[in-house]
């Protein structure tokens with residue numbers, strides 16, 4: 001299914017592609033023949049990733065503003081051509097008990113993880129509607145299906161992402177646009193490095209103990225890699241998933257069962 005060339009000739013925009021899961025998604029899509037717009041709020045990181053991928057180009061985007069989202073889509077389409085694929089992957093987290101949670105935590109998580117998905121989708125979808133084709137894959141989280149202590153605001157923002165994904169699937173289906181999301185578990189990225197430090201400190205544990213807990217909660221017995229997620233995103237973008245829309249696919253090694 002993930003053979004070289006399955007996405008040949010397609011133009012894909014990946015947000016938050018300067019590191020972690022987004023970088024792996026950009027790499028997987030480029031490996032399947034797509035030309036990838038590697039976008040991130042950190043243009044240096046996007047450039048570093050784009051430089052490693054054939055046909056890729058880096059672009060700045062801050063997904064929390066409509067203007068930046070529209071500007072990025074316009075710049076990509078002017079430079080590379082009409083978008084076939086959009087991966088809304090940019091995301092952030094902070095960790096706090098609900099009693100200590102600030103409005104700033106809430107807004108920061110919602111602005112990127114929920115509003116950002118809406119804004120970039122809204123910027124990209126009119127062209128897809130006009131062309132009557134398109135594929136959108138959002139990076140939600142297993143925290144979008146369960147409650148998570150210390151991450152209530154993050155979990156709420158990911159539940160929003162899943163709700164938005166399913167609503168898009170219903171609204172855009174008649175235009176031949178598929179919209180799905182992936183729900184990763186405990187993935188080794190810089191986000192996880194930050195979370196391990198916060199969780200260990202908030203729970204009075206060592207980072208090694210927290211890591212061991214993550215692994216013990218995962219039936220497949222290891223932490224997840226960004227590539228584990230990217231392979232599923234790649235499949236969702238491929239013709240093999242041509243009748244899949246509105247799905248929120250667990251890619252967790254079983255961590256949320």
Ligand SMILES: NC(=O)c1ccc[n+]([C@@H]2O[C@H](COP(=O)([O-])OP(=O)(O)OC[C@H]3O[C@@H](n4cnc5c(N)ncnc54)[C@H](O)[C@@H]3O)[C@@H](O)[C@H]2O)c1
Pocket residue numbers: 015016017018019020021022039040041042045061062063064089090091092112113116139140141142183184185186187188189190191192
């Ligand atoms: N790491 C995990 O365990 C895990 C688990 C489930 C879901 N996720 C989700 O996966 C996605 C990728 O996370 P990651 O683990 O690779 O984290 P990461 O911190 O490595 O990467 C996130 C990227 O998003 C970019 N970004 C942040 N704010 C942005 C903005 N306003 N506009 C554009 N780009 C912005 C960052 O610069 C960074 O490059 C996120 O949506 C995250 O919530 C991660």
